[in-house]
Amino acid sequence: MNIAEPGERMLAADDWRTRSAEWFYRRLAARLHGGEDMTVSDFLPRSAEGLSDHLRLVMADEPRWEETAQRLISDEGCIHALTRLASLPVALPNAVVAAVRGLDADDLGKFFAEAETKLLTPVSRLHLGHLLVACVDLNADYLARAQLVFAGVLSEETKKTWATFHALLKWTFLQLRQLPATESWSAAERISLTWIHAARIHNELIAVRAAPAVVESQFNAAHLFLARNPVLPEASLHDDVSAPSRVTHPRFVARALGAILLSLPLEVADALRPANADLAGCR
Numbered sequence: 001m002n003i004a005e006p007g008e009r010m011l012a013a014d015d016w017r018t019r020s021a022e023w024f025y026r027r028l029a030a031r032l033h034g035g036e037d038m039t040v041s042d043f044l045p046r047s048a049e050g051l052s053d054h055l056r057l058v059m060a061d062e063p064r065w066e067e068t069a070q071r072l073i074s075d076e077g078c079i080h081a082l083t084r085l086a087s088l089p090v091a092l093p094n095a096v097v098a099a100v101r102g103l104d105a106d107d108l109g110k111f112f113a114e115a116e117t118k119l120l121t122p123v124s125r126l127h128l129g130h131l132l133v134a135c136v137d138l139n140a141d142y143l144a145r146a147q148l149v150f151a152g153v154l155s156e157e158t159k160k161t162w163a164t165f166h167a168l169l170k171w172t173f174l175q176l177r178q179l180p181a182t183e184s185w186s187a188a189e190r191i192s193l194t195w196i197h198a199a200r201i202h203n204e205l206i207a208v209r210a211a212p213a214v215v216e217s218q219f220n221a222a223h224l225f226l227a228r229n230p231v232l233p234e235a236s237l238h239d240d241v242s243a244p245s246r247v248t249h250p251r252f253v254a255r256a257l258g259a260i261l262l263s264l265p266l267e268v269a270d271a272l273r274p275a276n277a278d279l280a281g282c283r
Contacts, residue, residue, distance in 0.1 A: 021045055021054035025200050032208045040171070040222040043201050048181035051193050055084055063188050069093035078103070079111060083118045086127035087199035088192055091259075097134050108138065112145075120206055121199045122162050125153050130260050133268060143271060150272055164205075164212040167219040168198040174223060 024045045031038060045051050056075060058067040065085070069092075072081035078099045085096060103111055112132065119128045129149035132142040152158060173194045176182050182190060205215055262269070 021047070021050040021197075024050070025204065028201070029204050029207065032204055032210075040218055044172075044175050045197065048176065048179045048185075051176075051197060052185075052189070055193060055196055057189060057192060063192060065090065065093040066095050069095035073099050079114055079118070082115060082127075082131075083124075084196055086119050086124045087121065087196045089123050089195060092127055092131065097131065100131060101135060101138065105139070108135065112142075118203070120203045121165050122153055122158055123195070124199060125149055125158070126260065129153070129272075133260075133272065136268065143268070147272055160212055164216045165198065165202050167216045167223065168202050169194065171219045171223040172198045172201075 024047075028043065031042070056068055056071040058064040058071065069081060069085060072084060073095060076084075078096070082092075082096055082100070085092060100108070100111060112135075115128055115131075119125060126149075129146045132146035132149065136143045136146075173190075176190055176194055176197075185193075
């Protein structure tokens with residue numbers, strides 16, 4: 001962009017801030033850390049187009065995750081591509097796994113250290129464990145780290161985290177459906193961006209140690225208010241088979257972890273398989 005006039009540059013910068021999801025998230029983090037009084041509505045991005053651009057989603061009849069991943073890696077780098085794509089309840093694209101495996105030993109160690117601090121939702125933790133396993137041949141210590149990650153996903157603490165994340169997920173889903181700019185989005189695009197946004201605000205709230213019970217209560221109340229809106233009945237949410245209201249921690253963890261284990265060599269899967277007692281709550 002080549003804008004000569006200072007006034008035009010300022011207008012262009014203001015327009016970018018209005019549209020940019022990343023700017024919104026950084027500003028949100030600054031407000032949270034600054035202790036500002038905020039309402040639930042402050043957590044909705046001002047631009048639906050900016051949220052779509054944030055994911056670089058390539059759509060045809062359905063999302064093209066490999067192309068999306070390649071665009072994100074090229075534009076934003078490996079760690080940012082991972083944090084966005086690992087928010088989704090779909091397998092990580094091969095492009096992400098290949099990019100991570102292509103890092104040298106020092107950079108790989110730094111990458112996973114940063115990923116540990118950024119991948120905080122239950123689904124992101126599952127992706128982290130799977131990615132660690134994918135790199136075991138590069139560093140045998142990653143198997144033990146993956147075991148800890150998977151054990152954590154099954155913990156009582158994560159069940160509480162899931163309840164908070166689920167409230168954010170349901171609220172985001174209904175909020176995005178109300179925005180006129182999302183009317184042209186496919187169901188897959190709306191669901192994908194719902195998970196991306198819910199994960200980011202979840203992580204920002206965790207960073208300031210927001211009380212999970214308070215967050216859950218406030219966003220559940222906001223979700224129920226939206227769901228009662230005659231223009232957007234709750235029935236429409238349940239009619240969508242991909243809708244977040246159908247997702248529960250036990251069902252999600254059991255299916256996702258099962259899919260991961262089935263994709264691995266038998267000896268690796270056996271080393272990672274949780275004890276029956278740990279799985280009891282996921283049946």
